Amino acid sequence: MSQPVDSAVSAVRTFIEQHRAVFLDDLAEWLRIPSVSAQPDHAPDVRRSADWLAAKLKETGFPTTEVWPTPGAPAVYAEWPSADPGAPTVLVYGHHDVQPAAREDGWDTDPFEPVVRGNRLYARGAADDKGQVFFHTLGVRAHLAATGRTTPAVHLKLLIEGEEESGSPHFRDLVEQHADRLTADAVIVSDTGMWSEDTPTVCTGMRGLAECEIRLFGPDQDIHSGSFGGAVPNPATAAARLVAALHDEQARVAVPGFYDGVVDLTDRERELFAALPFDEDRWLRTARSHGTLGEAGYSTLERVWARPTAEVNGIGGGYQGPGSKTIVPSSATVKLSFRLVAGQDPEHVANAVRAWVPGHLPDGIRHEISFSPATRPCLTPLDHPALQSVVRAMGRAFGKPVLFTREGGSGPAADLQDVLGAPVLFLGISVPSDGWHAPNEKVELDLLLKGVETSAHLWGDLAEHWRHAP
């Protein structure tokens, strides 16, 4: 605890170097389990992933490891009390489920057969989020080894859910059900990223997420476009017109009430964002995109970090096979997701969308709309003392100043904040090029090990500074 920085850093590094190979082998074993929570076929794999993780945490040294069932996929809970009863309690959050992935989506190799190419590990879940959960396992062992402790400096709890990629439908219930076990002074969310390989940053907030599927029904079956086309409403056309009406000419979301309650960016936040070394051309290459487009009056970073959006994740209707089929299709479907920022209420947004849809459909088109359980947005104050611990731990690992970002993606962190009444801090080492939700997802091995180091330094720093926090 009172070692000089240099020797603490080098003790941690030595330990990590000794255990790196087994750590990576273990992670690869976990990544081989295709724990895709959105696809019912993979439910047994998500359960297997939970069992695997629980066993691995037991092996790591956590005296308590449990698999917590939900009406959907199970979560993993682990607890490692500190020998110091007055130590603060920290809850680490992550998820063990992954996005769908198939070789034919454009993967160079099997998404569930991890491979190392160069200094990168490729697999679905490598960065989002198995890699970032897993760095804590070696992190806590390095913390113990480097400090000569037998228990962590903080009361350490882990809650690793299994439905994050499906919108965490049962997460809030789970947290409420186990609230007495989960009490914590701070929540550390390891499901975000940092600015770049060269610029370590701490994230201060995440957008929320409301997702819906809108199904439009026209003729009771596909009908001949020659015999009937031009005289009956076409649900694919109706879907297109609905989507086209989602945004106005300023690329603002045109659903009345959508922006209700939005907490606007302060001048200070806009200055801080503008201070980051942002290279739009490079960002576009990372985004694999060929142009920017977004809400008028905001920069690209502001658009993805601090402004709410409406995005089409999928659209489909009629004949999509080879060649042509001259039909008026019977139905069409649109999958939309809305990213939400602090101040927006997902239920209010869902109601606004439900109220908006019917007025944009022609007579003769019936519709159904279903929202998945939403994820709330959240923000952490820049000057929070526990956030400063994260910044210091990361600074030791990276040997550089740490800056601040936000995260455009979404996680159920706000539920933890709501139910546990604890501040949420974000610790992630993924970089934008990691390809979350995309083919060829990867994690940078160097950064993964910096995550291990940060985790190794964090618990001591928190114990030192946090016990005096309000």
Added chain:
Amino acid sequence: MSQPVDSAVSAVRTFIEQHRAVFLDDLAEWLRIPSVSAQPDHAPDVRRSADWLAAKLKETGFPTTEVWPTPGAPAVYAEWPSADPGAPTVLVYGHHDVQPAAREDGWDTDPFEPVVRGNRLYARGAADDKGQVFFHTLGVRAHLAATGRTTPAVHLKLLIEGEEESGSPHFRDLVEQHADRLTADAVIVSDTGMWSEDTPTVCTGMRGLAECEIRLFGPDQDIHSGSFGGAVPNPATAAARLVAALHDEQARVAVPGFYDGVVDLTDRERELFAALPFDEDRWLRTARSHGTLGEAGYSTLERVWARPTAEVNGIGGGYQGPGSKTIVPSSATVKLSFRLVAGQDPEHVANAVRAWVPGHLPDGIRHEISFSPATRPCLTPLDHPALQSVVRAMGRAFGKPVLFTREGGSGPAADLQDVLGAPVLFLGISVPSDGWHAPNEKVELDLLLKGVETSAHLWGDLAEHWRHAP
């Protein structure tokens, strides 16, 4: 030839009654061949269908039957000269390929396992077009049997193509290549329908068809909608906005130049259409639709028979599986078809669409557009003498007055008209409820046999009246 009508009618009916069972068994055998020209996997089936038909026409008595290859699917040609060298020459046109069909599209039974339920024969191709080609085989035999002839009263030619459902890409070349064999005084197209079971009609024109696929490309791969959404153009949104821009608020096609050359309906044609016993509620039930929608200022019949349209046959982009996937998709595709009316040039329409698309896409969205070979529109004068023969033959078969319609669908009849310089007449017995291009396609057995009867009466009538035609 000079028999009184009553005995001619009854002789034909007696012959048909005697041969009905074998005729239907043969048709079912043909319908079992899944000759789907749009799907490359079915290319061998389309060839098998051609061979089957050629063999059956030989068995019917046609002294010449040939399978004509094309760079795509083969056509079948057959010839049965009249013993009367001065007889007119008639070319019957139909097609032996069918639309795609799969049980899971909503078929009650296998689309390629014909079944009779009630007085209907269900199978893909039952009405469009195998049933309507096949009635000519028993028709010509009944003609011979009832008149005591050994050769038909006209020089009879059949050209049954194999790519109609794929837009007849090689048909015009085929017709040009064999123009000397195909010379005819009139073309009889048996690939249309009539007003209803109770109202026999002759069709006087077909719409043309231009089809295209527009592929839009955004990010080079699917990207995370949290990390990038709201700041880059989404090709699914772009596709939707493009489709939404296709029509103006009057439901007129908004592509500049689209209506160039359109031959407007005359007052007389509008009166004739209005004279048909049109029940919009019933039409909607046949269309399996729940509302009408079309170009302002035109009735439903005018919209489907005599006005050009733009229709979305399919749209797709992003994630369409179960659950959700929070991505900005990499690409989206729209399949459009344009129905054309007399006076419109498909090439001009294609150029107009190509010129229109880029102005409706945001920066950062790349596009490709490909048009399939087009089908031209055509119209036959109401007072043409050969058309009057069709009306009389149909009147004898049905024992009722015959009215006039147009056909909203499209066929390569205009190519025959262009290359052979012959008027095109339409003889079809299908009704709107037959479900062309839809699940559970069927043909009414009573009407199918009326088609046989009409065919049996037509050749004598044409020979009697047509040799004196201009």
